[in-house]
Amino acid sequence: MTTTRFRGVIPPVITPLTAEGEVDTTTLRSVVEHLVSEGVDGVFALGSTGEVAYLDDAQRDVVVRTVVTAVAGRVPVLVGAIDTTSGRVAQAARRAAEAGADAIVATAPLYAINDLAEIERHFRAVAAATELPLFAYDIPVRVRTKLPADLLVRLGTDGVLAGVKDSSGDDVGFRRLVAANVAAGRPLAVLTGHEVVVDGMLLLGADGVVPGLGNVDPGGYARLWQAAQAGDWTRAREEQDRIAALFEIVFQAQGRSGDASGVGAFKTAMHHLGLIPGATMAFPVEPLDDATAARIAAIVDATMPARV
Amino acid sequence: MTTTRFRGVIPPVITPLTAEGEVDTTTLRSVVEHLVSEGVDGVFALGSTGEVAYLDDAQRDVVVRTVVTAVAGRVPVLVGAIDTTSGRVAQAARRAAEAGADAIVATAPLYAINDLAEIERHFRAVAAATELPLFAYDIPVRVRTKLPADLLVRLGTDGVLAGVKDSSGDDVGFRRLVAANVAAGRPLAVLTGHEVVVDGMLLLGADGVVPGLGNVDPGGYARLWQAAQAGDWTRAREEQDRIAALFEIVFQAQGRSGDASGVGAFKTAMHHLGLIPGATMAFPVEPLDDATAARIAAIVDATMPARV
């Protein structure tokens, strides 16, 4: 089964930044080490949580090489190839491959206004650009397009896609994707990107999760995954409940943008936990204010008691 | 606990229509009898699946009186009070109460463009219009507004709302609502309206489900609910998988409207199963064509084997 390596907990790694906005490679290495030591099954560099849209090509290369080196083969490294359309995404995929990625993650085209036939050709071209497995990243809130289950499973059956990261928030669509994938012989690794419904999604057949919050609490997600693997759904749900309470950190920054509230909360919590030396966000996003950071710290302390 | 009566499987009952478009009360009675005999825990009349938007006040009254009579007190009867804003919704609620409803279900205002403070006053006014428990119906695809968890739980704590029917498709929002409700002492009965993720939603704490597909296979949902109540999540998931395969009936009517595809599929399947004498839809919706009906029948036969 080609998808075997890409299951379980695969956090989208944050990109620690220096005060000047450059990639803090030392901290990035330690973040990766923390994730692996806590038991994650893979890491996803250059995702939305990794602030990929804000990094130039040179910075992106630094991130991938740093993560690959730090992981040292212990788990697979997925890398986002985020750009407007096929030719540019293919170039990004080749750069990621040269830097040591184990798999590529790509969305439908950005900015362009394409139909499903064009999107299918897009994924076929991106897959052909490297030897690596390709994951489709379904995130309509950023890309506008919802990828339909039948397209995804057909591309899986044809060997174009190795998996899907679903961040669509469409629970009916996710269940239909899982079911269609099973009916087709499981060509795809189907991963949910939603942090707080992992127990239910694993119950209905998801192959894993790509939780931004996994940067903050990788051990919690590892325990949730293990409970689910053991069929202990009550324990899975209890772990998920605790994690869901922790996830409230992303709703603390009232009146700020989605990226500031979400990634900013993850970085702020990691700073509070001593995992990173500061919560600098990529320009033009400013860090969260002190009052918000204090609310986030209180939530972390209340929901990750083992760390207090 | 005031919400005890409103949990488990509560299908939104279809409204059988004669060829002339009038309410077929004889068939409606038999549909209700079938639901109750198959073990549902309540019925919801005049929901979207009941084509409430297409019925005039007199027809609505007939539906409620027929359902109440047929149920004969064996399970609670929830009734939709669907109209544009507070005054009109309150009138509809009072009519439903006079006709014997056990609870009212209302959405945020339609057509009007209101903010959350106005929506809160709206629900308070509707609740005050009758003595009955009030459920908020969260269905942005029809109403445009997503009801936030904190508003719902506050209205629950204040005794305004007895529960929520969530048809928003926002899985993160649903988990947050369940968690906030638990934290507040469970003032609300939190019901999911999504047919194919019931196992996962029950696992994470939903109090029940309002499945349109429950008109077609009430017994399946009853078994799913019982398995979940027993903590047998593997069996719950197996039942859900079968039901999810049955749900594919709503995707068969290519190129038709949402109401034609969805409610039309339920009626077509019920006709195939001999539960109703015809699949007439309310004007201006035409019934599904023969080829679509044949595909739906094949799906029913393949996924409800006990009936063959």
Place this chain on the structure above:
Amino acid sequence: MTTTRFRGVIPPVITPLTAEGEVDTTTLRSVVEHLVSEGVDGVFALGSTGEVAYLDDAQRDVVVRTVVTAVAGRVPVLVGAIDTTSGRVAQAARRAAEAGADAIVATAPLYAINDLAEIERHFRAVAAATELPLFAYDIPVRVRTKLPADLLVRLGTDGVLAGVKDSSGDDVGFRRLVAANVAAGRPLAVLTGHEVVVDGMLLLGADGVVPGLGNVDPGGYARLWQAAQAGDWTRAREEQDRIAALFEIVFQAQGRSGDASGVGAFKTAMHHLGLIPGATMAFPVEPLDDATAARIAAIVDATMPARV
């Protein structure tokens, strides 16, 4: 030409309310008298600006009878028949006809999820419900559906529709509608609902305007229309520029709902001008606060100098 009567300036009349929320018929009569005396070419009762969604059937009847009596045949009275679907809208249309309406204005179905074939049948059924001319009201922000130009012109050619009130904000679509209507022999009276682009829309061929702001400054719109009719586009534009500055009143209520900001601003300005005794909004909408009312008054004073 059947559309002759329905052109020029046709304001959607506000519904003055007493402090108790009932229709203030005395003030409504004087508002209508003011509009007619300032030179409007028609009035539109029970539109969005008339808070139609908030009024029950009895209140709606009072509004129509009051407006019809006050107008006394001097200009045509259009009346909104706003409800969820065909049967209910047809009932509302018949009530309006009995109360003396000269034309009916109806939207696509609300709440229901219909396709274009269903919407076409809907308009045909509503048109058949009375002898009166029917206008389609295209307002996607409230109804979700955008009515396509080819459907509208076909219904015009078939004698189903007498006109269109376009509040879609889709300027390309509006130009295409005007052009298709001209090509079909002008079966439709095409009216724009946007207050601040009337000069440009009249230049490109609109037959008139339905401006909520016309409640505040009917004379200004009458002058704009007359300048356009005379082909004096420079004067039309100057009048429009002044009116556009006045329209800033709707952007003063920061953080309030669309209905509060818009209709609330019209009522507040009319109160300031002494046209109505108070700016009460329909429940659950609260009036604008004093600071907002002061800003609105200042804008009125600065842009309607003749009244100071």
Place this chain on the structure above:
Amino acid sequence: MTTTRFRGVIPPVITPLTAEGEVDTTTLRSVVEHLVSEGVDGVFALGSTGEVAYLDDAQRDVVVRTVVTAVAGRVPVLVGAIDTTSGRVAQAARRAAEAGADAIVATAPLYAINDLAEIERHFRAVAAATELPLFAYDIPVRVRTKLPADLLVRLGTDGVLAGVKDSSGDDVGFRRLVAANVAAGRPLAVLTGHEVVVDGMLLLGADGVVPGLGNVDPGGYARLWQAAQAGDWTRAREEQDRIAALFEIVFQAQGRSGDASGVGAFKTAMHHLGLIPGATMAFPVEPLDDATAARIAAIVDATMPARV
């Protein structure tokens, strides 16, 4: 007045492609020559119509250098700097400046989810990246964000923005932008991107138009502009009516994507007119089929009679 150079008709130049998908520089030169000889007031390279999202950096450089050389200083050359966020957009702007651009055109961030404060910093950073004037490109259908008038005018007053290309389709917003710009002393050149409402937009004060259709009929837009400049609004409207009939070419490709239907129609019409040797679109967009091309040719022949 710093904006003087950027007014009138400024078409977004298509990018002719060889059968292999490379930039056809010979044809691009002749397209530019045709535009300038027909009287346009500027050209905009690397816009949406120029398929910018589909071109890699090397191809983009070729386009800019070719256009700059072909224009030879006769009119200004605006160049799109389209990428995800500030750092990447600044890099694209610097490359465009080195290749000879006279002005930069940039959108709000793509893929990123930013608030208005972040978008404001974004535009300030992009402006600071080169010495060139910067235009904000407001195109929510591709970028999701609607740029508010007060932000744009403030950035104009601060010398950050030299102008705005409005492709938002929000006619009320456009009028408010024009009015706010006038009130601020006209710091911005306000250009509409909508091909069929140019007469009305010029009447209400637009400084120019960026029409994709201007690739097909630059002379028509030049005549429309001259009529408007002369205050001959009847003639402007007649020219616009003819152009609007020509614009129907973009609605011929039923069931194809927005980019295929729009840019594909422009290229197909230009091929029919002998302006380009083929209508190849950038991968993954396929050219329009023969039946669609025939319908487009017929519309061109019917509405550009001088060319027949």
